[in-house]
Each structure stands twice: as structure tokens, then as C-alpha cells.
Amino acid sequence: MSGLSEILGMGGHGVYVWSCYAITLVVLALNVVQPWLARRRLVNQEARRRRREVM
Amino acid sequence: MKWTFFHKLGSPKWFYDISGRWLPWFAAASVLLLAVGSVWGLFFAPQDYQQGNSFRIIYIHVPAAFVAQSCYIMLAVAGVVSLVWRMKLADVALKCAAPIGAWMTFVALLTGAIWGKPTWGTYWVWDARLTSMLILLFLYFGVIALGQAISNRDTAAKATAVLAIVGTVNIPIIKYSVNWWNTLHQPATFKLTEKPAMPVEMWLPLLLMVLGFYALFTVSLFMRMRLEVLQREHKTRWVREALEKMS
Numbered sequence: 001m002s003g004l005s006e007i008l009g010m011g012g013h014g015v016y017v018w019s020c021y022a023i024t025l026v027v028l029a030l031n032v033v034q035p036w037l038a039r040r041r042l043v044n045q046e047a048r049r050r051r052r053e054v055m
Numbered sequence: 056m057k058w059t060f061f062h063k064l065g066s067p068k069w070f071y072d073i074s075g076r077w078l079p080w081f082a083a084a085s086v087l088l089l090a091v092g093s094v095w096g097l098f099f100a101p102q103d104y105q106q107g108n109s110f111r112i113i114y115i116h117v118p119a120a121f122v123a124q125s126c127y128i129m130l131a132v133a134g135v136v137s138l139v140w141r142m143k144l145a146d147v148a149l150k151c152a153a154p155i156g157a158w159m160t161f162v163a164l165l166t167g168a169i170w171g172k173p174t175w176g177t178y179w180v181w182d183a184r185l186t187s188m189l190i191l192l193f194l195y196f197g198v199i200a201l202g203q204a205i206s207n208r209d210t211a212a213k214a215t216a217v218l219a220i221v222g223t224v225n226i227p228i229i230k231y232s233v234n235w236w237n238t239l240h241q242p243a244t245f246k247l248t249e250k251p252a253m254p255v256e257m258w259l260p261l262l263l264m265v266l267g268f269y270a271l272f273t274v275s276l277f278m279r280m281r282l283e284v285l286q287r288e289h290k291t292r293w294v295r296e297a298l299e300k301m302s
Contacts, residue, residue, distance in 0.1 A: 010111070011102075013107055013108040016109055016112065016169050016173055017109060017112055019169055020112045020165075020170070023165060024162050027158050027161070030158070031271070032274060032275055035278035036278060038282055043302050046299075047298075050299070
């Protein structure tokens with residue numbers, strides 16, 4: 001276990017390194033998830049509109 | 056005759072079809088490159104002899120800064136194409152790339168600040184490189200805000216194109232800031248004309264991360280542009296049919 005905490009601790013620099021990687025991961029994910037959600041919203045919206053037109 | 060390719064390039068339907076075919080490949084490449092690059096950079100690359108482990112931030116800081124700057128150049132190129140040839144797709148690209156560029160600039164600035172703490176002893180200094188990157192972020196904000204503030208689409212396209220083109224003066228300032236004002240930020244690690252000043256097991260993961268960031272930028276750009284095309288062309292038959300197939 002001490003081996004793992006040594007690797008993650010990075011000689012006292014762990015907090016800087018890991019916070020950078022965590023923030024970047026969130027930002028990168030956001031840039032893909034956001035347009036994906038918006039696309040789903042558009043598809044659902046259009047489907048509802050078509051159903052209304054049929055009725 | 057020669058112009059057919061150019062017209063095809065500007066056709067939203069052609070872009071929608073071709074980008075749909077390329078998207079999964081770029082997505083797979085970005086996941087693979089970023090996964091291998093970050094595991095390599097975090098756990099297997101050797102420590103820096105001066106900075107210890109904090110230098111591992113380079114594997115996201117440098118790629119983010121690369122993409123942030125190339126994205127702005129892309130904005131300006133799209134702006135020229137949109138102004139000169141009135142290509143609608145160029146305006147779509149400009150509008151969709153701006154927020155990604157802003158996010159990349161944000162990541163470069165933030166990781167730089169966090170890296171600065173253990174290395175320089177401070178999160179922020181008004182160093183030339185840091186200041187010119189902050190100006191880049193504000194330029195991105197300007198392009199985004201201008202596009203949203205003008206409701207007429209053609210006017211918005213022209214205004215954002217002009218701002219994107221004018222803002223490119225900042226790009227060489229960012230690049231040469233470390234040479235002109237030699238203050239705190241270190242000079243470029245990589246030059247095209249020289250061998251890297253790093254051992255191969257340090258720069259190879261960095262190369263993977265740079266390629267991974269560019270691949271992910273392309274994925275996000277294609278996704279945003281495809282959505283924008285669907286919204287702008289929603290009255291055309293091919294978009295109606297495409298949307299019908301999706302639901």
C-alpha cells in the first residue's frame with residue numbers, strides 16, 4: 001500500500017499533478033458530452049413536432 | 056470545372072456525410088492516444104532532474120496550449136474564407152471552434168498556474184507569455200459574445216470573421232513572448248529545426264498527447280458543426296429525413 005501512495009503522492013507534487021489531470025479530464029469530457037446532449041435534444045424535439053403534425 | 060470541389064466543400068450535406076464517416080475514427084484515435092500518452096507520462100516517463108514530478112503537467116499543458124493557438128489560426132482562416140467566398144460552412148466552423156479554443160486556453164492557463172506554484176513559487180505573474188495567453192482567452196470570449204449578440208446571421212458572420220482575423224496579431228506575440236521578454240516562462244521546448252532538448256522517453260508521450268488533443272479537438276468540432284448544420288438547414292428535405300432516421 002505504501003508503494004501506491006508513493007506513486008500517487010509523486011514526492012509532494014501529487015496534488016498539483018492530479019488536480020491538473022482531473023480538471024483537464026472534466027473539460028475534455030464536457031466538450032464531447034455537451035454537443036452530444038444538444039444533438040439528442042434536437043432529435044427528440046423534431047420527433048415530438050412530427051407527432052403533432054401527424055395528429 | 057475546377058470549382059466543383061470547392062462548392063462541394065462548402066455544401067453542408069457533403070460535410071455532414073463525410074464528417075459522420077470520419078468521426079468514429081477520430082474518436083477512437085483520441086481515446087487511444089490520450090490513454091496511452093497520459094499513463095506513459097504519469098507513471099513511466101522519468102522524473103525531471105530539477106522539477107521532479109511536477110513536470111508531468113507538461114503532458115496536458117503543452118498540448119492544450121498548442122491546440123488553443125492553432126484553433127485561433129483556424130478561426131482566422133475560416134474568417135477569411137467566410138468573408139471572401141461567402142462560404143456558409145466556414146462560418147459554421149468559426150462559430151463552433153471558438154468555444155473549444157476558449158476551453159483549451161483555459162486549460163493551458165489553469166494547468167500553467169498550478170504548475171507555477173511548485174516551480175516558481177507563485178500561481179500567477181504578469182509575465183509576457185502568461186499575459187498574451189490571457190489576451191487570447193479574451194479574444195475567444197469576444198468572438199463568442201459577438202456571435203451571440205448579433206441576431207442577424209450574415210452580420211454576425213462578418214463581424215466575428217473580422218474580429219478573428221484582427222486577433223491573429225496576438226499569435227506571434229504569444230510565440231515570441233518568451234524570447235522578446237525573457238522573464239519567467241521557459242522558452243519553447245521544441246523547435247522544428249533542432250533536436251528536442253529532452254530524452255526520447257520524455258518527449259514521445261508528449262507527442263502522443265499532442266496528437267490526442269488534436270484528435271479530440273476534431274471530434275468536438277465535428278460534433279458541434281454537425282449539430283449546427285442540422286439546426287441551420289432544418290427546413291431542407293435531407294435534414295428532415297436524417298432526423299427522422301435518428302429518432
